[in-house]
Amino acid sequence: MKSVSLLEFKHYRYFKVSAFLMMVAIVAYSLDKPEPEPFGGTVLGYILGIAAALIVVFLLLYGVRKRLTPRIHASNKKNGLESSSQRATSTRATSHQNEGRYGGFTLQGWLSSHVYLGGTLIVLATLHTGFQFGLNVHTLSYLLMMLVIFSGFYGTYVYLYLPRLVTENMGGDTLESILLKIKDFDRFAEKRALQFSDEIIELVALSRQKTRIGGNFFQQLGGRQKNCPTSLAVQKLQGLGKGYSDDKLKSFHDLYAIMAHKETAVARARKDVKYKARLDFWLYFHAPLSIAFLVALVAHITAILFYW
């Protein structure tokens, strides 16, 4: 079973819209022969600029739309059984098609259009500049916009690519369940280690105390721990099993297995944290940059209105 991804939404509806917009812009630009040269101030330049600005406003609205949940009005709230008089007024569709089941918007649709229309801006805004760049607020806002767009592209890529890896890594587990398992491994290992040398007890104890999952943002993104005490313990244990009697050797192998399992679990947990950080971190650029771009855009528009 597979849902439709945000790029494929409604049979590439917004791809088609964007492609059409870009084609129109390119054709218009190539046919237009303004004097002295193409720039933002020509008729086409204005049209392109206004169109791009409207799209920007629409794109910014996604952030608002995402955070608004539908209202429940008191009058809408039905409690108890519907009486016979209400029975006839049921209007909701009952068909079980997921798509369009309730009509109206889906956030996925918004995101799909957000991605494609955002891409459109590359063409629209670039043509709007007429390829005139300089050291000014206009070019600054253009650059900021490009940063926003490409950070968005990266985000789209991450959204489409990472979920699969997260699932592969986690299987049926959750981060919480893996952390609980690690706790269990620690308990078992420490108990089992007691019968061995101080060196082994120390290794296991260090692994429990110093193994770090997550950490600050960059540590999360790295998904590694330098000299991870668990890996170290597993490594060192390999050479410490010499000279044990059969019984004790079996016990030692058990301990080794527990630590090896823990190492795998720790690696999985770190990977999960890393993936989630990657799913998040681009937004820390995308969102503030878009605010910065909005400010620059306002400056750009104000500037041309006042200093025409």
Place this chain on the structure above:
Amino acid sequence: MTENFKIAIIGAGPAGISAATHAAELGLSHVLLESSPYPANTIRKYQKGKLVMAEPAILPLRSAVTFAAGAREHVLAAWEKNLQQHHVNLRVGAQVVQISGTQGQFEIKLSTGQVISAEFVVLAIGLQGNIHKLGVPGQDLPTVQYQLDDPLAFEGETIVVVGGGDAGVENALALAQQNRVFLLNRGEEFTRCNEGNLQLLQTAIREGRIEPRVNASVKQVEAINERGFSLSLVVKTTEGKENILCHRVVARLGASPPRKLVESFGVEFPHADIMSVPKLSSQYESNVPGLYIVGALAGYPLIKQALNHGFEVIEYILGHEVELADESLLKAKLAPFLPSYSVDKGLASIQRRVPLLSGLTTLQLREFLLESEVFAPTPDEVIFNLNDYSNSFFSILYGEFAVYTEDNDGKEISFLLKEGNFFGEMGLLSGRRRTATVKSAGHGVLIETPRRSMLKLINSVDSVRRTLDEISLRRVVQACLAGSLKEDELDYLVHNATVRRYDAGQVLFNQGDKADGLYLIRRGSVMIVRMNEGKEEVLAYLPAGNYVGEKALISDTPRSATVRAAVATEVILLETSVVTEMLARNNTMRDIVVTRYRQHILADQKINFKAQPDDLFNFLMQQGVGEATDILLIDYSLCIRCNHCEIACADTHGGTSRLNRAAGPTHANIHIPTSCRHCEHPHCMKDCPPNAIHRSVNGEVFITDSCIGCGNCEKNCPYDVIQMATIDPNHEQRSLLQVLFGSFARKSQKTVSDVDAPKKAVKCDMCKDISSGPVCVRLCPTGAALRVGPESLSMTMRSNQPS
């Protein structure tokens, strides 16, 4: 020497005591005859310290005898005092063997040979003379007992209590104090015990003091001497056969009227049904003039009712009019529709008009009506729509109602249901959407009965169960096969049909078996699987309303696939000979079945083409998706784990998210989050004391504000989707300004922090109050969340199989 009395009252139970006390109070010459050594012998046999209930609470008490809910001892002491105070002429040890004569000159013969004559006789002997036994080998072993005097007499034993009625539940609760107790109930739900007992029982089960077995029946009892146990019980449940070793069996299976004895007095019974009660006038007079019957024998099993009747019967004998206790309630309910009738006549007219209700005793009918709603829909008003999810039951009192439905080809069929018919039983029994639209045709009057009351009736009145069973058989056969069957053909099919029940995973028939008939799925769903190179391959998933097994039947070949119940399933089996004959007789049916056969063969071909093991399907079935009507699935290849579904849910539902995205099983890329599946037969609805869980017409199972926070539903849900949470009344959805300038990254808030605040059960209501539908799906930015129902499940899976 013959003694003479005006009134002879036989049986010193609650009804007899009440009648005798009232007679004594009025100074009438009377005698109260009791065969046992004590008055109120049945209640005396209640276990020590048992709380005697005073149900139904709304019914006022009218008797010369005092009675309030309390310990058995208090109740008995009060009655003894009443008997003494009023100088009631009580004769214990007086067993009546014969009554002859008629009003004014009854002769009552006692087992001692003494004869008593009386003008009137009040028969109040109850039902205890005719206790039901287990009906299996070993039922008369000495440690198999049918009553329990003192539960504290047993200690440290393993005891199996059989029967989920009040007696069984009370015994089990009392025995559980000192013993290990199993409680066997015939049905799936404890619908036959009163509310108070039900709550105590649920607490006991939750705390592990009583181990329940539902849908259970005893198949065999054997005396053994093994590991200290003296009895071995074979118990059949839906999960299969279980062997329980124990020391003692206490079976409380109820009792039926001592019919032979009563008939020997000249009293007639309306039908052969073992549970039927004597035919009585509204004043409790039997067909023998002057012989009155009250209490449990008359069909009124509750103490308070019996006490009231004892009072009333004396008044009737004196020729006085008495208004019954629940009269005013019923009057108010019936008056708008049966204005010119008294309540009694109204009830009689209802029974005359609606044959289904004719098997009910007056009491049952009164109770039934008290719980139902009587209303007059306007002409053309829609009672329910095709695919609605309501599950109440409708009886037509007046007028006609039009049913619109579709046959298998999508052609619309409509027909009229007349006065006396009923509808809505398909939804009630199958738990699925309504199979038709019903509209009022003209001015009619309907009785709408809630699901719970109807289930109670089905369980307690055999004639209702039989009628509904037969009718629903007919309708299922009709729906599955063809609307075009003639009445006699339908009769023929129905009479030769057998109903079979299967548990989840049980096989209906195996690949390679000889074809034994056509299986019509009435309830639940089945999966059709075939072994292919040692791997099991799911060919199809069929919900109720379909049939399987026609392929082997038509081509006269062995079964080409194995069919297995996906969830607990009920099928109607039409045997090969019956179907073959019908196919020869009815060409339309033949065409329909043959068309289906062709479709199946062609579909199989396609599946063969891209044959592959259907692990995903098996996974979904294991997770109970087969009983879901609407389940939230997350495509983990698209889910970015942003938990926006939970945030949106919490924001629209008082700050508590009804789903847990991360929890729940995952298979390949399909994740089933912990969230309500809106089951066909919701487990949560089973034991809701305030009846706060309902299903709306669109199928959403939701909890109303009347929730008392008892936690039963949380415990009953096998999918852990109900949680007890504090509802934050001050939770407000964020406004646009807050969205823009409020805290930017907000975490999903699972519970409100105040631990001491009262908690209520909360669960997914599929955003029934939000016109745009479930927010979890709608507000998923990547479209990973989707909701599916059984109809689209197999379709969705097929179309999306990886190629």
